[in-house]
Amino acid sequence: MTQASRWTVIGQLGEIPRQGARVVATAVGDIAVFRALDDSVFAVEDSCPHKGGKLSQGIVHGHAVTCPLHSWVIDLQSGEAAAPDVGCARRFAVRVEDGRVLLSVPGAAS
Template sequence: MDGMVVTGRWTEIGQVADIPRQGARVVASRIGDIAVFRALDDTVFATLDRCPHKGGPLSQGIVHGHAVTCPLHNWVIDLRSGEAAAPDTGCVRRIPVRVEDGRVLLSLPV
Protein backbone atom coordinates (compact mmCIF):
# COMPACT_ATOMS: atom_id res chain seq x y z
CA MET A 1 0.00 0.00 0.00
CA ASP A 2 1.47 3.37 -1.01
CA GLY A 3 1.83 6.20 1.47
CA MET A 4 -0.56 9.11 1.46
CA VAL A 5 0.24 11.68 -1.22
CA VAL A 6 -0.42 15.39 -0.77
CA THR A 7 -1.16 17.26 -4.01
CA GLY A 8 -1.68 20.89 -4.92
CA ARG A 9 -0.02 23.67 -6.92
CA TRP A 10 3.44 23.10 -8.54
CA THR A 11 6.03 25.31 -6.87
CA GLU A 12 9.69 25.61 -7.85
CA ILE A 13 11.94 25.16 -4.83
CA GLY A 14 15.41 25.25 -6.41
CA GLN A 15 17.83 23.27 -8.54
CA VAL A 16 18.64 19.56 -8.35
CA ALA A 17 22.29 20.61 -7.98
CA ASP A 18 21.34 22.40 -4.72
CA ILE A 19 20.64 19.02 -3.10
CA PRO A 20 23.70 16.88 -2.39
CA ARG A 21 23.68 13.36 -3.85
CA GLN A 22 22.57 10.93 -1.12
CA GLY A 23 21.43 13.94 0.89
CA ALA A 24 18.47 16.20 1.56
CA ARG A 25 17.30 19.77 1.91
CA VAL A 26 14.36 21.05 3.95
CA VAL A 27 11.61 23.27 2.55
CA ALA A 28 9.16 24.99 4.89
CA SER A 29 5.51 24.74 3.86
CA ARG A 30 2.10 25.34 5.37
CA ILE A 31 1.76 21.59 6.04
CA GLY A 32 5.12 21.46 7.84
CA ASP A 33 8.72 20.94 6.84
CA ILE A 34 9.27 18.90 3.69
CA ALA A 35 12.42 16.85 3.18
CA VAL A 36 13.58 16.82 -0.45
CA PHE A 37 15.98 13.94 -1.13
CA ARG A 38 18.39 13.30 -4.00
CA ALA A 39 19.49 9.72 -4.59
CA LEU A 40 22.87 8.77 -6.02
CA ASP A 41 21.17 8.23 -9.43
CA ASP A 42 19.78 11.83 -9.24
CA THR A 43 16.20 10.71 -8.61
CA VAL A 44 14.46 13.31 -6.41
CA PHE A 45 11.86 12.45 -3.75
CA ALA A 46 9.94 14.55 -1.24
CA THR A 47 8.20 13.61 2.01
CA LEU A 48 7.12 15.34 5.17
CA ASP A 49 10.22 15.63 7.33
CA ARG A 50 8.83 13.40 10.09
CA CYS A 51 9.50 9.71 10.59
CA PRO A 52 6.23 7.83 11.20
CA HIS A 53 7.77 6.22 14.29
CA LYS A 54 8.64 9.09 16.66
CA GLY A 55 8.72 12.10 14.34
CA GLY A 56 12.48 12.10 13.76
CA PRO A 57 13.85 14.47 11.09
CA LEU A 58 14.20 12.27 8.00
CA SER A 59 16.19 15.03 6.27
CA GLN A 60 19.03 14.28 8.70
CA GLY A 61 19.01 10.57 7.91
CA ILE A 62 21.26 8.54 5.64
CA VAL A 63 20.04 8.21 2.04
CA HIS A 64 20.86 4.83 0.45
CA GLY A 65 19.39 3.69 -2.83
CA HIS A 66 15.81 4.99 -2.88
CA ALA A 67 15.46 4.86 0.91
CA VAL A 68 16.40 6.91 3.96
CA THR A 69 17.29 5.69 7.45
CA CYS A 70 15.84 7.80 10.25
CA PRO A 71 18.60 9.23 12.47
CA LEU A 72 16.71 8.54 15.71
CA HIS A 73 15.85 4.83 15.70
CA ASN A 74 17.15 3.51 12.36
CA TRP A 75 13.79 2.96 10.71
CA VAL A 76 14.24 2.57 6.95
CA ILE A 77 11.70 4.45 4.82
CA ASP A 78 11.19 3.63 1.13
CA LEU A 79 11.15 7.02 -0.59
CA ARG A 80 9.10 5.69 -3.53
CA SER A 81 6.17 4.49 -1.40
CA GLY A 82 6.68 6.23 1.95
CA GLU A 83 6.38 2.86 3.69
CA ALA A 84 8.64 1.71 6.53
CA ALA A 85 10.63 -1.45 5.84
CA ALA A 86 9.57 -4.61 7.71
CA PRO A 87 9.43 -5.48 10.51
CA ASP A 88 8.53 -1.83 11.20
CA THR A 89 5.16 -0.52 10.07
CA GLY A 90 4.12 3.02 9.26
CA CYS A 91 4.06 5.47 6.43
CA VAL A 92 5.29 8.99 5.79
CA ARG A 93 3.30 11.42 3.62
CA ARG A 94 4.89 11.82 0.20
CA ILE A 95 4.86 15.04 -1.77
CA PRO A 96 4.71 14.82 -5.58
CA VAL A 97 7.93 16.09 -7.13
CA ARG A 98 9.06 16.62 -10.69
CA VAL A 99 12.26 17.87 -12.29
CA GLU A 100 12.21 20.18 -15.32
CA ASP A 101 15.45 21.45 -16.87
CA GLY A 102 17.29 20.84 -13.59
CA ARG A 103 14.65 22.67 -11.53
CA VAL A 104 12.84 20.88 -8.69
CA LEU A 105 9.09 21.47 -8.40
CA LEU A 106 6.86 20.27 -5.57
CA SER A 107 3.09 19.94 -5.66
CA LEU A 108 2.23 21.87 -2.51
CA PRO A 109 -1.27 22.28 -1.05
CA VAL A 110 -2.83 25.67 -1.59
Protein backbone atom coordinates in the same frame (compact mmCIF):
# COMPACT_ATOMS: atom_id res chain seq x y z
CA MET B 1 -13.09 16.83 -1.91
CA THR B 2 -9.42 17.26 -2.82
CA GLN B 3 -7.43 20.39 -2.17
CA ALA B 4 -5.87 22.23 -5.08
CA SER B 5 -2.14 21.81 -5.60
CA ARG B 6 0.37 24.10 -7.22
CA TRP B 7 3.82 23.32 -8.58
CA THR B 8 6.45 25.52 -6.96
CA VAL B 9 10.11 25.78 -7.98
CA ILE B 10 12.17 25.10 -4.86
CA GLY B 11 15.63 25.34 -6.43
CA GLN B 12 18.07 23.66 -8.75
CA LEU B 13 18.76 19.92 -8.70
CA GLY B 14 22.46 20.64 -8.10
CA GLU B 15 21.59 22.44 -4.85
CA ILE B 16 20.53 19.13 -3.30
CA PRO B 17 23.56 16.91 -2.69
CA ARG B 18 23.43 13.36 -4.04
CA GLN B 19 22.35 11.06 -1.21
CA GLY B 20 21.20 14.15 0.68
CA ALA B 21 18.15 16.27 1.36
CA ARG B 22 16.84 19.80 1.48
CA VAL B 23 14.04 20.89 3.83
CA VAL B 24 11.22 23.05 2.49
CA ALA B 25 8.94 24.80 4.99
CA THR B 26 5.31 24.76 3.82
CA ALA B 27 1.86 25.48 5.24
CA VAL B 28 1.43 21.72 5.80
CA GLY B 29 4.76 21.37 7.63
CA ASP B 30 8.38 20.69 6.71
CA ILE B 31 8.92 18.57 3.62
CA ALA B 32 12.22 16.76 3.01
CA VAL B 33 13.22 16.65 -0.66
CA PHE B 34 15.76 13.89 -1.29
CA ARG B 35 18.16 13.33 -4.19
CA ALA B 36 19.35 9.77 -4.70
CA LEU B 37 22.72 8.81 -6.17
CA ASP B 38 21.00 8.19 -9.54
CA ASP B 39 19.49 11.74 -9.42
CA SER B 40 15.98 10.47 -8.66
CA VAL B 41 14.13 13.00 -6.50
CA PHE B 42 11.58 12.23 -3.77
CA ALA B 43 9.59 14.32 -1.30
CA VAL B 44 8.17 13.14 2.03
CA GLU B 45 7.17 14.82 5.26
CA ASP B 46 10.27 15.50 7.34
CA SER B 47 9.05 13.34 10.21
CA CYS B 48 9.58 9.64 10.77
CA PRO B 49 6.29 7.80 11.42
CA HIS B 50 7.87 6.18 14.49
CA LYS B 51 8.84 9.03 16.83
CA GLY B 52 9.07 12.07 14.55
CA GLY B 53 12.79 12.00 13.80
CA LYS B 54 13.91 14.42 11.08
CA LEU B 55 14.24 12.19 8.00
CA SER B 56 16.20 14.96 6.26
CA GLN B 57 19.01 14.27 8.74
CA GLY B 58 19.04 10.54 7.97
CA ILE B 59 21.32 8.50 5.75
CA VAL B 60 20.12 8.10 2.15
CA HIS B 61 20.87 4.75 0.53
CA GLY B 62 19.36 3.73 -2.78
CA HIS B 63 15.79 5.00 -2.76
CA ALA B 64 15.47 4.86 1.03
CA VAL B 65 16.46 6.88 4.08
CA THR B 66 17.37 5.62 7.55
CA CYS B 67 15.92 7.74 10.36
CA PRO B 68 18.65 9.17 12.59
CA LEU B 69 16.74 8.46 15.83
CA HIS B 70 15.93 4.75 15.83
CA SER B 71 17.17 3.50 12.44
CA TRP B 72 13.80 2.94 10.83
CA VAL B 73 14.23 2.59 7.05
CA ILE B 74 11.70 4.56 4.98
CA ASP B 75 11.17 3.78 1.29
CA LEU B 76 11.24 7.15 -0.48
CA GLN B 77 9.01 6.00 -3.34
CA SER B 78 6.15 4.78 -1.14
CA GLY B 79 6.84 6.46 2.20
CA GLU B 80 6.42 3.05 3.87
CA ALA B 81 8.65 1.81 6.67
CA ALA B 82 10.58 -1.38 5.92
CA ALA B 83 9.44 -4.53 7.76
CA PRO B 84 9.26 -5.41 10.55
CA ASP B 85 8.45 -1.73 11.27
CA VAL B 86 5.03 -0.41 10.29
CA GLY B 87 4.19 3.17 9.38
CA CYS B 88 4.18 5.61 6.51
CA ALA B 89 5.56 9.11 5.91
CA ARG B 90 3.31 11.31 3.77
CA ARG B 91 4.60 11.65 0.21
CA PHE B 92 4.43 14.72 -2.02
CA ALA B 93 4.68 15.04 -5.78
CA VAL B 94 8.05 16.30 -6.98
CA ARG B 95 9.64 16.52 -10.42
CA VAL B 96 12.67 17.94 -12.21
CA GLU B 97 12.32 20.15 -15.29
CA ASP B 98 15.30 21.75 -17.00
CA GLY B 99 17.39 21.22 -13.88
CA ARG B 100 14.81 22.88 -11.61
CA VAL B 101 13.10 20.96 -8.80
CA LEU B 102 9.36 21.52 -8.57
CA LEU B 103 7.26 20.49 -5.57
CA SER B 104 3.47 20.14 -5.43
CA VAL B 105 1.88 20.79 -2.05
CA PRO B 106 -1.90 20.29 -1.60
CA GLY B 107 -3.64 23.43 -0.40
CA ALA B 108 -0.86 25.75 -1.64
CA ALA B 109 -2.09 29.20 -2.55
CA SER B 110 -2.45 29.95 -6.24
